[in-house]
Amino acid sequence: MAEKLGKPIGLTAKPTRSQEFYDSVKRKFAEERDLRLKYRPQGLSQYTSELTGALAKYEVDTYAGAVTPREPINDTVECLFVGGGFSALLTSARLREVGVESIRIVERGADVGGTWYWNRYPGVACDVVAYDYLPLLDELDYVPKDHYAGGPEIFAHCQAIARKYDLYKLATFQTTVTSTVWDEAEQMWHIATDRGDHMKARFVICANGILTKPKLAKIKGLETFKGHSFHTSRWDYAYTKPDLSGLEDKVVGIIGTGATAVQAVPGLGAAAKELYVFQRTPSSIDIRDDWPTDPNWARKLGPGWQARRRERARMEPQMTEEQKARQAATSPEEKIRRQENANMEAMMKIHHRIDQVVKDKATAEALKPWYMLMCKRPCFHNDYLPTFNRPNVHLIDTHGKGITEINEKGPVFEGKQYEVDVLIYATGFEVQKTGTYNQIKGANGLDINDKHREGVRTLLGIHSQGYPNLFVMGGLQASFQFNFTDIAEAQGEYIAACIDYVRRHGYQSLDATPKAEEWWVQEVIEHRGKTTFNQECTPGYYNFEGEFQRRQDGNYNGGFFQYCNHLNEVRARMDAHFAFTNKPLTSE
Ligand code: NDP
16 A cells, blocks of 8 residues: 555655746745735734533534433542643653652543543544554553554543553543642642632643634634534534534535544545535645554564654754764755755645645635745645545635635635535634633732743643642643654653652652743843744744744754753753742641
């Protein structure tokens, strides 16, 4: 299969054409970006994640059924996780290894899994190689079934981790943390939930994920639609049926063509009577080089095989002496030019593949992305493009404008009504919000979002001064990796080491010093905005929909290797970075 499809393209494509060609492509990229910025100067506020009133149905858990009644909880634990996805599971595993017994996961869903609990749309899978993406494979003695794992396998793996580390015992599901307030006298966090709980915890870890809260585009008349509708992360299998046979006689519309839609569209195209795909900006679709895990390969892996892979992922990219010399002799402008040309070459190969696969010329043209690779999450799928050859599948390209109107029958674009029975929103999620659903107040009573209003201030993206014993995972000012579990693993190990340090020294709390925090803010500033890549990109969530950002209000761009080094440095010199409290407690 893989041989027939060829290899994914990547950024190693060699630029082979004239500079004039690349310059003209770059001009086209800029035109397409400007068009979108003109349509949506409001940036991030084009979306809403305030899903209340008529929009509340888009956030209801379609998987768990009714909320199981229980008495409010009024107790104290040592470590409390807000969220039960990979961040919490990984960190809990490391905490167990250092002897922490009292661990509670508080989770909005009815089980652990986070992203993999919520995202169960047909075709859901991870496009990071499974042997790297699925964490704790050594510990669970598990080898994924295929090179890329599907959603159900990943969700089952999350549950297996929770069982292995006995995390179900104290977990509270179908529960949303609404406030987390530090009590300086008690040196404890007080946690309130939407179930009337009042829990206390010595340590709180915000493990609420980077793409947690579903969002909708603010489209005029959205709430007037009379047919059925849902968000992809709340798939309504009662309506579609698990095998999608419920769509056999239905006209289906899907809004959005990001990574989620790319995986859902092939199944929908095969099942629906008619499918309308409403596109604003096409994704880049590369080959998905998948295969079943070879049992002989799996047998020979040996103990610690995944840890060794992870170690390699954290290593600094190595260059030969010749490569180093060549790099040194090249001007910064020339380096950027070469990288850009290689990137455009890769995008032209993506275009070429579309021409080969999609039969209708106008549809093929409309499916071509005009931006640098990596401006948006690159997608990998072998069935997405061929789906547009089906007679029942229609691409409605809105040329960057997007659907701006929906009425009781369905979307309207350029005066044309698209009458649909069901409308599926593949419009994504709010990105990297610390304390989603949860108001966090620190030692001085200050809401953490108010602290960050004048610019994000953290140490390593994990601690924020004035919020003792609070750890944020996957937040701003941390490194950002294509493989999310690389970051979760590095941060989880680090957080467990911090908690272990506090416990072993008999302290009650640790808090980043103002000096340490300032050091990190400056590190982040130094590494951001070195190139204009982000500004030149078409708008999307990677560049805050084209909104201006202070340099400190993003991720740490010094590289994952360097980020891990900093985690280790801080761990090795805790006294230099934190203030510790060791005082008699007023209550326990
Ligand atoms: P995205 O935010 O990536 O995509 C939202 C889509 O909605 C975009 O195509 C956007 O267009 C489109 N859109 C918004 N408003 C309108 C409108 N009015 N009319 C038409 N289209 C509109 O969300 P996804 O859920 O697709 O993906 C989110 C992230 O989840 C991914 O980027 C990835 O990180 C992760 N993911 C990972 C997977 C994996 O395999 N590892 C699989 C699936 C998701 P525009 O591009 O113009 O903004």
